[in-house]
Amino acid sequence: MTQTIQSYIGGRWQGTQAASALRSAVNGTTIAHTHAEALDFGEAVEHARRKGLPALMAMDFQERAQRLKALAKYLMEHKEQLYAVSAHTGATKVDSWIDIDGGAGTLFAYASLGSNELPSGNLVHEGPVFSIGKKGGFSGTHVLVPRGGVAVHINAFNFPVWGLLEKFAPSFLAGMPCIGKPASATSYLTEAAMRLIVQSGILPEGSLQLVIGGTGDLLNRLNGADVVTFTGSADTAARLRVHPNLIAHSVPFNAEADSLNCAILGPDVNPDDEEFALFVKEVAREMTVKAGQKCTAIRRAIVPAKHLDAVCEQLAARLAKTTVGDPADERVRMGPLASHAQQADVAERIALLRQDAELVYSGKTDWVGDGTAQGAFCAPTLLACRKPMDVDSVHTIEAFGPVSTVMAYDDLDEALALAARGQGSLVATLVTHDTAVAAQAIPVMAAWHGRLHILDREAAVESTGHGSPLPTLKHGGPGRAGGGEELGGLRAVKHYLQRAAVQGSPTMLSAVTGEYVRGAKVNNTAVHPFRSYFEDLQIGDSLLTHRRTVSEADIVAFGGISGDYFYMHFDEVAAKDSPFGKRIAHGYFVLSAAAGLFVSPAPGPVLANYGLDTLRFIKPVGIGDTIQARLTAKRKIDRKKVDAKGVGQGVVAWDVEVTNQDGELVASYDILTLVAKRT
Structure with a gap:
C-alpha cells in the first residue's frame, strides 16, 4: 500500500485519490502517488492574504526571527524522519545532510540575521538621510516595508527540503506568506518536511502552504504586491517569465536556473x-x-x-x-x-x-x-x-x-x-x-x-x-x-520588501522611521538618558553636555597613554606646513573626551557599550578649541532576550554629535549599548 501525498492548502491537508506514481530512485518501486484532486488556488491565495498576512504583520522582524530559530531547532530534532524518506530520492547521507541539515541551517542563519540586523517593528530605515532644503527643514530618505502580498515559490527536484526552506526563510522574515510548490519527482520528501512544520505549531496559520502537483491558475491570481520565484531549467524559467498575468501586474519574478x-x-x-x-x-x-x-x-x-x-x-x-x-x-x-x-x-x-x-x-x-x-x-x-x-x-x-x-x-x-x-x-x-x-x-x-x-x-x-x-x-x-538573486544575507529579505522614498521634515522622518534623524526635535530630559530603562527611553531623548577646552596637556597625556606621537599632534613646525596649519588633537582623544562629557558613571540601566558605527572626524580640533557633545537616543531594538539572571535587555543606538565653540560639527558617530529592562 503506497501513500498518497497531500497538499496543505487553506489550513488543511487536501487530496486522497491517487494520481501519478512516484517511484523510488533506488529500486524503481512505487513509494507514493501525487493526489488527483484539483486544488482551489483561489482558496490558497485568499487564505494567505486573509489569514497568513495579518498573522505575520502582528509580529515584527524580531519575533519572526525567533520563530525561524524555533522551527530550525524542531526540524533538527526530527530530522531522522526526513533522512529515512530522503533515501528514496537516491541521496547518500552526505547528500541528505546538504539538503536537510542545510535547510535547517538556512533557517538558523536567517534567524540570526533578523535578530542582529533588523529593527523592532516592520519598517527598515535604509537611509542615509539627505538634506534637501538649505535650512535643514526638509529632508529625504528611503524605507523598506513588507509588500503586503504573497510569495509563490516553485522549486526543483534536486533539493526537496533546502529548496523550500531557503526561499521560505527570507520571505517569512520579510512578512510574506508563502505558497511552496516542489517538483513532483521528489515532492514526497518536501511533504514529509511540511508535515513536521505543521506538526510543530510554530508558524502562524497561512504563513506557509504546500502545493503538490501542478500550479493550475495560481499565477493568474497574483497581483503587483506578490512575488514569484523559480528554481529549475532555463527553458521553464523563460516560459514563466513571460506569463501574461505576471507581466500585466509587474509581479516580480526571480529565476535561479540550471547553468553550465x-x-x-x-x-x-x-x-x-x-x-x-x-x-x-x-x-x-x-x-x-x-x-x-x-x-x-x-x-x-x-x-x-x-x-x-x-x-x-x-x-x-x-x-x-x-x-x-x-x-x-x-x-x-x-x-x-x-x-x-x-x-x-x-x-x-x-x-x-x-x-x-x-x-x-x-x-x-x-x-x-x-x-x-x-x-x-x-x-x-x-x-x-x-x-x-x-x-x-x-x-x-x-x-x-x-x-x-x-x-x-x-x-x-x-x-x-x-x-x-x-x-x-x-x-x-x-x-x-x-x-x-x-x-x-x-x-x-x-x-x-x-x-x-x-x-x-x-x-x-x-x-x-x-x-x-x-x-x-x-x-x-x-x-x-536566470538573472536573479537568492540568499546573500539581508539582500534576500530586501527582495521581499518594498522600497519607498520618503520626504519631509526631520521631525516627521523621525516619527515615520522610528529612528532619530539629525535636525529633528529632541526631548531634553531632566533625567540623564543613561539613567532610563529600555521601556522608558524614548527616541529623541537627548542630553546636551557641558563644555571642555582642549589643552596642550591633553594632547601630550593622550600621546603618552596611546603611544600615538604622529607629527600633527607633536611637531609644531611640520604641523604649520600641513593643510591644518597648526597642531591638532588626536581624533580618538576627541572621541574619549566626548565620552567623558556624556557618560553617567554610576551603575544603571546602560549595561555595556559594544560598538561604534558611522564614525567620522569632520573637522580638526586644535589646542584651545572647546568641544561639546549631544547624546540622543536614535534607535531601539527589542530582541526579546534576557541575561543569565533573567533580566531583560534591549539594544539602543545613540546618536553623538561633537561640536566646537563655533557650533561646527567635529565628530559624528553612533554608540551601540545594551540597556536593561525594568521587568
Missing part, C-alpha cells in the same frame, strides 16, 4: 602542484555529490591544453574509485538520479555531447544493492573536447547528472572566453596559486558568473566548495542562470 558552470585550472598550475590535485578533487566531487544533480555542479572543466590528458587521466582514476549503488550500503558514495525520467534525459544529452566530445571515462553499471537494476542510475561520465572554441554543444547542452566535459585552452584569455561561452552561470571556480592570475581573471569572470570561488592550497583548508550556496552570499547568476 565551469572550473578553470590556472595556467600557472602544473601536475605536481597541490592545486592540480585540488582541481581534480573538486571536479570529481561536483560530478558525484547528489549524482551531479546540482544547479551549481561543474559541467565544464577548462584546463591548459598541455595538461588536458593528465587531468583526464587523474579524473578518470578518481571516478573509478566511486562506488555507485543503493545509498543504504555503507560502501556507496554516489546514488542514482532522482527519477527514471531524469535518467532518460541525461542519457539523451550525453549522446548529444558525444557528437563533439570524446568519451574519456564511463563507470561500471553493476550497481551495488538489491533491486538496483530497476533504479534510475547513471554512471559517472567524463568527456573531453580538444577544440572547444570550434563547437557549440559543450557550451549549450547540460546533462543534469554526473557528467562533465574537460576542454582545452591555449592561454588565459582563451580560458576566460570559454567560460563566457556558457552565457551566464551560477558559479565558477578558478584554481590558481598565482595572485596575478586571479587579479586578471576575476574581474572578467564576474560579468558572467554569479559567484566566484578561488581555490588554492591556502583556501582549501576551509573552503566550502564550488557547489555550496551559503546563506550569507548571493545565489544566482546572469544570463542563462
Whole structure:
C-alpha cells in the first residue's frame, strides 16, 4: 500500500485519490502517488492574504526571527524522519545532510540575521538621510516595508527540503506568506518536511502552504504586491517569465536556473602542484555529490591544453574509485538520479555531447544493492573536447547528472572566453596559486558568473566548495542562470520588501522611521538618558553636555597613554606646513573626551557599550578649541532576550554629535549599548 501525498492548502491537508506514481530512485518501486484532486488556488491565495498576512504583520522582524530559530531547532530534532524518506530520492547521507541539515541551517542563519540586523517593528530605515532644503527643514530618505502580498515559490527536484526552506526563510522574515510548490519527482520528501512544520505549531496559520502537483491558475491570481520565484531549467524559467498575468501586474519574478558552470585550472598550475590535485578533487566531487544533480555542479572543466590528458587521466582514476549503488550500503558514495525520467534525459544529452566530445571515462553499471537494476542510475561520465572554441554543444547542452566535459585552452584569455561561452552561470571556480592570475581573471569572470570561488592550497583548508550556496552570499547568476538573486544575507529579505522614498521634515522622518534623524526635535530630559530603562527611553531623548577646552596637556597625556606621537599632534613646525596649519588633537582623544562629557558613571540601566558605527572626524580640533557633545537616543531594538539572571535587555543606538565653540560639527558617530529592562 503506497501513500498518497497531500497538499496543505487553506489550513488543511487536501487530496486522497491517487494520481501519478512516484517511484523510488533506488529500486524503481512505487513509494507514493501525487493526489488527483484539483486544488482551489483561489482558496490558497485568499487564505494567505486573509489569514497568513495579518498573522505575520502582528509580529515584527524580531519575533519572526525567533520563530525561524524555533522551527530550525524542531526540524533538527526530527530530522531522522526526513533522512529515512530522503533515501528514496537516491541521496547518500552526505547528500541528505546538504539538503536537510542545510535547510535547517538556512533557517538558523536567517534567524540570526533578523535578530542582529533588523529593527523592532516592520519598517527598515535604509537611509542615509539627505538634506534637501538649505535650512535643514526638509529632508529625504528611503524605507523598506513588507509588500503586503504573497510569495509563490516553485522549486526543483534536486533539493526537496533546502529548496523550500531557503526561499521560505527570507520571505517569512520579510512578512510574506508563502505558497511552496516542489517538483513532483521528489515532492514526497518536501511533504514529509511540511508535515513536521505543521506538526510543530510554530508558524502562524497561512504563513506557509504546500502545493503538490501542478500550479493550475495560481499565477493568474497574483497581483503587483506578490512575488514569484523559480528554481529549475532555463527553458521553464523563460516560459514563466513571460506569463501574461505576471507581466500585466509587474509581479516580480526571480529565476535561479540550471547553468553550465565551469572550473578553470590556472595556467600557472602544473601536475605536481597541490592545486592540480585540488582541481581534480573538486571536479570529481561536483560530478558525484547528489549524482551531479546540482544547479551549481561543474559541467565544464577548462584546463591548459598541455595538461588536458593528465587531468583526464587523474579524473578518470578518481571516478573509478566511486562506488555507485543503493545509498543504504555503507560502501556507496554516489546514488542514482532522482527519477527514471531524469535518467532518460541525461542519457539523451550525453549522446548529444558525444557528437563533439570524446568519451574519456564511463563507470561500471553493476550497481551495488538489491533491486538496483530497476533504479534510475547513471554512471559517472567524463568527456573531453580538444577544440572547444570550434563547437557549440559543450557550451549549450547540460546533462543534469554526473557528467562533465574537460576542454582545452591555449592561454588565459582563451580560458576566460570559454567560460563566457556558457552565457551566464551560477558559479565558477578558478584554481590558481598565482595572485596575478586571479587579479586578471576575476574581474572578467564576474560579468558572467554569479559567484566566484578561488581555490588554492591556502583556501582549501576551509573552503566550502564550488557547489555550496551559503546563506550569507548571493545565489544566482546572469544570463542563462536566470538573472536573479537568492540568499546573500539581508539582500534576500530586501527582495521581499518594498522600497519607498520618503520626504519631509526631520521631525516627521523621525516619527515615520522610528529612528532619530539629525535636525529633528529632541526631548531634553531632566533625567540623564543613561539613567532610563529600555521601556522608558524614548527616541529623541537627548542630553546636551557641558563644555571642555582642549589643552596642550591633553594632547601630550593622550600621546603618552596611546603611544600615538604622529607629527600633527607633536611637531609644531611640520604641523604649520600641513593643510591644518597648526597642531591638532588626536581624533580618538576627541572621541574619549566626548565620552567623558556624556557618560553617567554610576551603575544603571546602560549595561555595556559594544560598538561604534558611522564614525567620522569632520573637522580638526586644535589646542584651545572647546568641544561639546549631544547624546540622543536614535534607535531601539527589542530582541526579546534576557541575561543569565533573567533580566531583560534591549539594544539602543545613540546618536553623538561633537561640536566646537563655533557650533561646527567635529565628530559624528553612533554608540551601540545594551540597556536593561525594568521587568
